[in-house]
Amino acid sequence: MNKFIEIFTWNSNFDTGIPEIDIQHQELVKLLNRLANHLAYHADTPSFDKVFAELANYALLHFSTEETIWQQYFTDDEWNRNHGIAHALFIEEVHKIKSQQTADNSEEVMESIVLFLTNWLAVHIIESDRAMASVVSGLQRGMSLTGAKRQVNKELDAANKALIRSILDMCQNLSSKTISLIKEINHQCSHIFAYPGTNRAMSACIRSNKDIPVIIAF
Numbered sequence: 001m002n003k004f005i006e007i008f009t010w011n012s013n014f015d016t017g018i019p020e021i022d023i024q025h026q027e028l029v030k031l032l033n034r035l036a037n038h039l040a041y042h043a044d045t046p047s048f049d050k051v052f053a054e055l056a057n058y059a060l061l062h063f064s065t066e067e068t069i070w071q072q073y074f075t076d077d078e079w080n081r082n083h084g085i086a087h088a089l090f091i092e093e094v095h096k097i098k099s100q101q102t103a104d105n106s107e108e109v110m111e112s113i114v115l116f117l118t119n120w121l122a123v124h125i126i127e128s129d130r131a132m133a134s135v136v137s138g139l140q141r142g143m144s145l146t147g148a149k150r151q152v153n154k155e156l157d158a159a160n161k162a163l164i165r166s167i168l169d170m171c172q173n174l175s176s177k178t179i180s181l182i183k184e185i186n187h188q189c190s191h192i193f194a195y196p197g198t199n200r201a202m203s204a205c206i207r208s209n210k211d212i213p214v215i216i217a218f
């Protein structure tokens, strides 16, 4: 059985502090990791599409949950309007990438989808959802909307934003490399013929990837 790779590893930096939203974000990350595994292990297009449809539907459900919560606190505030636009643009972009898929470029398009989803989700949660959730927390503590927004903006000063951006860029880079590496290892090891005279490099590959199927020749 193949190793399950995590292209997006959840950690507490992604918590917004609103349980309903955090649970749904974690579910989205799980689906995204499943999608990345389908890609890394060369699953056929229909099985990739099945997980993709599951993820797209879950994203719609999640956006509607979030928007109901934001509406309650932000009503017609600019932050709320922009957040709704970001969700709509996301759906549009994912479907745009998917529509470019043909029999010849299938794998390339699947990879673009996985990388776009990984990057968008990480950036959106850290930069937008968490900021909105902090404002909600301020309102619940009795602050005014303007005061809570000002406070959050102060916390997210320029230096912080630059740091967040560089870490997210690094994550995106790593996601891309992880998929390429897993695909390469999977490709190489599945073609190795292990026999008594096998050399050290081959043995190491087999040992370190013992879950990846290897053809044994006698």
Ligand SMILES: [Fe+2]
Binding pocket: 066, 083, 087, 124, 128, 129
């Ligand atoms: Fe959101």
